[in-house]
Amino acid sequence: MSDGRGHALVLRGLSKHYGAFTAVDKVSLEVGQGEFLTLLGPSGSGKTTILMAVAGFVAPTAGSILLDGSDITPLPPEKRNFGMVFQGYALFPHMTVADNVAFPLRVRRLSRADRDVKVRAALDLVQLGQFADRLPKQLSGGQQQRVALARALVFDPALLLLDEPLSALDKKLRAELQEELKALHKRVGRTFINVTHDQEEALSMSDRIAILNHGKLIQHGAPGALYERPRTRFVADFLGKSNFLEGIARVPTARGFTLEAGVHDIAVRLTEGEAPPPEGKRSLLSLRPEKIGLLTDGATAENVVGGSIVAWSYLGAGYSLRISTDTLGELRVVLPAWQASFAPAEGLPVRLGWSADAAVLVEDDAP
Amino acid sequence: MSDSGRPGLGWWLLILPALLLLLAFYVAPIVQVLAVSVTEPEMGLGNYERIFTSGSVQRVILTTLRICLITTVFALLLGYGIAYAITLASPRMKGWWILAVLVPLWISVLVRAFAWVTLLRRQGLINNTLMESGLISEPLPLVWNEFGIIVGMVHYMVPFAVLPMLSSMREIDPRLLAAARGLGASRGDTFRRVFLPLSMPGVIAAGVLVFIFSLGFYITPAILGGGKTLMVAEWISLQILDLIRWGLGTMMATMLVLAILVTLAVFSRIVDLRRIFGSGA
Amino acid sequence: MDGAHTPGPFGRGLAWATALYLVLPILIILPVALTDQRYLSLPQDGISFEHFRTVLSSPEWLGSIWQSFTIAIAATVLSVVAGTLCAIGCWRISRRATDLIRVLMLLPLIIPSIVYAIGLYRYFGPLGLLDRFAGVVLAHGVTGIPYVVITVSTALAGFDPRLEQAARGMGASLSQTLRWVILPRIAPGIFSGAIFAFIHSWDELVMVLFIASRDVFTLPRRIWDGINENLDPAMAAVAVLLILFTTLLLMADRALRRRSEG
Numbered sequence: 001m002s003d004g005r006g007h008a009l010v011l012r013g014l015s016k017h018y019g020a021f022t023a024v025d026k027v028s029l030e031v032g033q034g035e036f037l038t039l040l041g042p043s044g045s046g047k048t049t050i051l052m053a054v055a056g057f058v059a060p061t062a063g064s065i066l067l068d069g070s071d072i073t074p075l076p077p078e079k080r081n082f083g084m085v086f087q088g089y090a091l092f093p094h095m096t097v098a099d100n101v102a103f104p105l106r107v108r109r110l111s112r113a114d115r116d117v118k119v120r121a122a123l124d125l126v127q128l129g130q131f132a133d134r135l136p137k138q139l140s141g142g143q144q145q146r147v148a149l150a151r152a153l154v155f156d157p158a159l160l161l162l163d164e165p166l167s168a169l170d171k172k173l174r175a176e177l178q179e180e181l182k183a184l185h186k187r188v189g190r191t192f193i194n195v196t197h198d199q200e201e202a203l204s205m206s207d208r209i210a211i212l213n214h215g216k217l218i219q220h221g222a223p224g225a226l227y228e229r230p231r232t233r234f235v236a237d238f239l240g241k242s243n244f245l246e247g248i249a250r251v252p253t254a255r256g257f258t259l260e261a262g263v264h265d266i267a268v269r270l271t272e273g274e275a276p277p278p279e280g281k282r283s284l285l286s287l288r289p290e291k292i293g294l295l296t297d298g299a300t301a302e303n304v305v306g307g308s309i310v311a312w313s314y315l316g317a318g319y320s321l322r323i324s325t326d327t328l329g330e331l332r333v334v335l336p337a338w339q340a341s342f343a344p345a346e347g348l349p350v351r352l353g354w355s356a357d358a359a360v361l362v363e364d365d366a367p
Numbered sequence: 368m369s370d371s372g373r374p375g376l377g378w379w380l381l382i383l384p385a386l387l388l389l390l391a392f393y394v395a396p397i398v399q400v401l402a403v404s405v406t407e408p409e410m411g412l413g414n415y416e417r418i419f420t421s422g423s424v425q426r427v428i429l430t431t432l433r434i435c436l437i438t439t440v441f442a443l444l445l446g447y448g449i450a451y452a453i454t455l456a457s458p459r460m461k462g463w464w465i466l467a468v469l470v471p472l473w474i475s476v477l478v479r480a481f482a483w484v485t486l487l488r489r490q491g492l493i494n495n496t497l498m499e500s501g502l503i504s505e506p507l508p509l510v511w512n513e514f515g516i517i518v519g520m521v522h523y524m525v526p527f528a529v530l531p532m533l534s535s536m537r538e539i540d541p542r543l544l545a546a547a548r549g550l551g552a553s554r555g556d557t558f559r560r561v562f563l564p565l566s567m568p569g570v571i572a573a574g575v576l577v578f579i580f581s582l583g584f585y586i587t588p589a590i591l592g593g594g595k596t597l598m599v600a601e602w603i604s605l606q607i608l609d610l611i612r613w614g615l616g617t618m619m620a621t622m623l624v625l626a627i628l629v630t631l632a633v634f635s636r637i638v639d640l641r642r643i644f645g646s647g648a
Numbered sequence: 649m650d651g652a653h654t655p656g657p658f659g660r661g662l663a664w665a666t667a668l669y670l671v672l673p674i675l676i677i678l679p680v681a682l683t684d685q686r687y688l689s690l691p692q693d694g695i696s697f698e699h700f701r702t703v704l705s706s707p708e709w710l711g712s713i714w715q716s717f718t719i720a721i722a723a724t725v726l727s728v729v730a731g732t733l734c735a736i737g738c739w740r741i742s743r744r745a746t747d748l749i750r751v752l753m754l755l756p757l758i759i760p761s762i763v764y765a766i767g768l769y770r771y772f773g774p775l776g777l778l779d780r781f782a783g784v785v786l787a788h789g790v791t792g793i794p795y796v797v798i799t800v801s802t803a804l805a806g807f808d809p810r811l812e813q814a815a816r817g818m819g820a821s822l823s824q825t826l827r828w829v830i831l832p833r834i835a836p837g838i839f840s841g842a843i844f845a846f847i848h849s850w851d852e853l854v855m856v857l858f859i860a861s862r863d864v865f866t867l868p869r870r871i872w873d874g875i876n877e878n879l880d881p882a883m884a885a886v887a888v889l890l891i892l893f894t895t896l897l898l899m900a901d902r903a904l905r906r907r908s909e910g
Binding site: 055056057076077078080081082083084086087088090092093094103104106107108151152155161 | 540542543545546547548549550551552553556560561564565
C-alpha cells in the first residue's frame with residue numbers, strides 16, 4: 001500500500017442511525033488521490049461520525065466505504081492502515097515520543113533497525129528529532145500535535161485522518177500550524193481528510209471542503225467556489241458572514257432577473273449555466289458584506305440603497321458597519337479602512353451600492 | 368463556639384472530639400498493649416528472640432506470608448478481569464458488574480465464611496453433588512485446610528482489589544485504545560502495550576491493599592482453617608485468650624503492625640491510600 | 649463506538665467466572681435456608697420456612713439482634729458526630745496542618761482489628777468497660793469514625809469554599825454557617841457515612857470476641873458460636889436475614905445518592 005502516493009476514497013450512501021437519531025444521512029462523497037478534504041460543520045452535523053466510520057470505529061447503518069475501488073466497510077480499524085490524529089492527540093502517556101511514533105511499526109512487527117530509521121525520518125519530518133526521548137507531558141501543545149502527526153504518518157498510511165487537529169491550541173499557534181499542516185500535506189503527497197468546525201481553518205488549508213449539517217452533505221467544492229457561490233442559506237451563513245435579501249423573482253431571462261423585495265427592486269446577474277427562478281417565485285439572495293460599497297456623492301452602481309449607520313466597529317484592517325437602509329432593512333457592510341474616506345459615526349447618512357453579480361441566489365434551508 | 372475572636376480556633380475545635388476519641392480509645396490501647404511485648408514476662412527483647420529460635424513462631428509467620436501472597440496473586444488476577452470488564456462495559460452493564468463487586472463487599476464476613484463452609488465441607492453441597500454424580504467416591508478435603516482459607520480469603524479480597532484497579536483504569540483515556548487500534552494494533556497488542564502498562568499503578572495499589580488486609584485477617588482463616596492451619600491473627604488470639612502468654616501474643620501483634628506499616632511506607636510513593644479508601648466508600 | 653476496544657474471550661470469561669465466584673456462594677444460602685431438612689442441605693421435597701420461624705421465635709437470637717441493633721445505632725451516632733465535625737474542620741483548615749490527623753484517621757482501617765482487640769481487652773479492664781454496652785459502643789464508634797470522615801470529605805471536596813466565606817462575610821457565625829450552609833449540602837455524604845458506620849458495627853466480631861462475653865452477646869458473636877458449634881439450617885436463615893438487611897441499607901444509600909445527584 002505504500003507507493004508513497006495518495007489513495008482515493010469513496011463514500012457511497014453512508015448513513016448512521018443511533019436509535020431514532022440520524023447522525024449521518026445518505027452521504028456520498030469522493031476524495032481524490034492526494035487531496036486535502038475538510039469535513040466542515042457545526043457540532044452534531046455528523047462530520048466526526050463520518051470520520052470515525054472511515055477510520056473503522058463506527059459501523060455504518062447503511063452505505064459503503066471504498067478505498068481505491070475495493071469495499072473496506074467491514075474491516076476493523078487496525079486492518080485499514082489509515083493514519084489518524086485524534087482530537088487531543090491521544091499520545092500514550094507512558095511512552096516516550098520515539099516509542100509513541102514507533103508504536104504502529106512495532107505492532108506491525110518491524111525489526112528494530114527498520115523502526116529506528118523510520119521513526120527518525122518521521123520525527124525529522126515534523127522537526128522534533130531532538131525530542132525523541134521526552135515524554136508527551138513534557139512537550140507543548142503544538143509539539144504534541146506534531147508527534148501525533150509523525151505517529152500517524154510513520155507507517156505509510158493509505159489515508160491521514162485528522163479529527164479537529166488544531167482545536168486544542170490557542171489562536172496564534174493554530175494559524176501557524178495551519179500553514180505547517182498544509183506544507184506537510186504538499187511534502188508527503190498523501191490524501192488527508194480533516195474534520196473541523198472552524199471555517200477559517202477549513203478555508204485556509206483545504207483543497208476541497210464538504211459542508212455538513214444535521215447529518216446531510218449540503219455542498220462541497222473548492223474553498224473559493226463555496227465562498228463565492230454558496231448554494232444554500234446555511235452554507236452562506238456558516239462559511240463567512242452574509243446579508244440575506246428575500247423577495248419575489250420578476251422578469252427572469254437567461255442573463256438575470258429582478259428581485260422584488262418590498263418596494264425595492266434588486267438587479268441580479270446570473271453566472272454561466274445558472275437557471276433563473278420562475279416568474280413570481282419567492283427567492284433568497286446572499287450578499288457578502290464586503291461586496292457592498294459606500295458610494296461617494298454622484299457615484300452610482302447597478303443597485304443603490306440609501307440609509308444611515310446604526311453601529312460601527314473598527315477592526316484594524318477595516319470597518320464593520322451596521323446600516324439601517326430606507327427600503328431593505330438592516331445590512332452589514334465590511335469596508336477596508338483605506339477605502340473609507342470618512343469617519344464613521346452613528347446616524348451618519350450613507351448610500352450603499354453593489355453590482356448585479358455580487359448577490360448570489362441561494363436556497364432557503366433555514367429551519 | 369461562636370465568637371472566639373480568632374477565626375481559626377473554631378474550626379480546630381471541630382476536630383477535637385474525633386481527635387481525643389481516637390487518641391484515648393484507639394491509639395492509647397494499642398500503644399499500651401504493644402509495649403507489653405517488651406515488658407512481659409520480663410523487660411527486654413526476649414519475646415522477639417523467639418522469632419529466631421521458636422519453630423512454631425517461624426511456622427506461623429511463614430504460613431501467613433505464603434497464604435497472603437497466594438491470596439494477593441489470585442485476588443489481583445480475578446479482580447483485574449472484573450475491573451477490566453467494568454471499565455470497558457456499556458453504561459447499562461457497568462451498573463450490574465459493579466453490583467456484583469459491591470454486594471459481596473458489604474455482606475458480613477461471617478455470612479460469607481458460613482456460605483463457604485456450607486459449600487465446601489465434607490457433607491457440603493459441592494462434595495455431595497460430586498459424590499451423587501459419581502465423579503468421586505470419597506469427599507474431597509476442601510475446607511479446614513489451606514485450600515479452604517485461600518478460597519474464602521480470595522473471595523473476601525477480590526472487591527478490595529477491584530476498587531483501586533478500577534479507579535486507575537477509569538483514568539485511562541478510551542481514545543488511547545482507539546488510537547492504538549487505528550494505528551494497527553490488534554486487541555491483544557492494545558491490551559499488552561497500552562492498557563496493561565497504564566493500569567499498573569492500580570494493580571500495585573491493589574496488591575499492597577490486599578496484602579496488608581490479608582496479613583491480619585482473623586475471621587475467615589479461623590472458620591475455614593478449622594484450627595488446623597494457623598495464621599498470625601488467630602495465633603495471637605490463641606496466645607492471649609487461651610494460653611495467657613501476653614508477651615508472645617503482643618510481640619506478634621507488634622510484628623504484624625510493623626510489617627503493615629513497612630509495606631505501606633515502601634509503596635507510599637505509588638499508593639495513595641486516601642484515594643483508595645475514598646473510592647471504596 | 650462500535651469499533652471500540654472490548655475484552656477478548658479470555659478477559660470476558662475471566663470476568664464472568666469471577667462475578668459468579670463472588671455472587672453464587674452468597675446466593676446459595678437462600679435455598680439452604682429454605683430447606684425442609686433438619687441439616688444444612690438443599691431442599692429435597694419442597695421449601696419450608698421452618699428455620700426462619702425457629703430463629704424469629706428464639707429469645708436468644710432476638711435478644712442478640714436487638715443488642716446488635718442498639719449498639720450499632722449508638723456507635724453510629726458517635727461516629728457520625730465526631731467524624732462529620734472532624735471532616736469539616738480538616739476541610740477548612742489548611743491541608744498540611746491537618747495531614748497528621750488524616751493519617752490518624754486511616755489507622756483503624758489499616759491496623760488489623762485483632763491488634764486493637766487485644767489492646768482493648770487490657771485497656772478496658774481497669775476502666776470497668778469489659779462486657780458492657782458502653783464499652784462495645786465506644787470501640788465500634790471510634791473505629792467507625794474513619795468511614796464517616798471519608799464519605800463526608802468526599803462530599804466536601806465538591807463544595808465551593810467560597811460559599812462558606814460568603815456566609816461568614818454576611819455575618820453568619822460558625823455554628824450558623826454549619827447548620828444553614830454546610831450541613832445541608834453534605835447531608836448525603838453524612839448519610840452514606842452513617843450507613844457504613846452502622847454496617848461496620850453491626851458486622852463487627854473480632855473486638856466483641858475480646859471485650860464482651862455474657863451480658864453483651866451480639867448477633868455476629870452468636871453466629872460465630874453457631875458456626876463453630878452447631879451448623880444447622882437456622883444459621884442459614886440468619887445469614888439470609890442479614891444479607892437482606894445489608895442489601896436494604898445499601899439500596900437506601902444508592903437511592904439517596906441518586907436523588908442528591910439528580
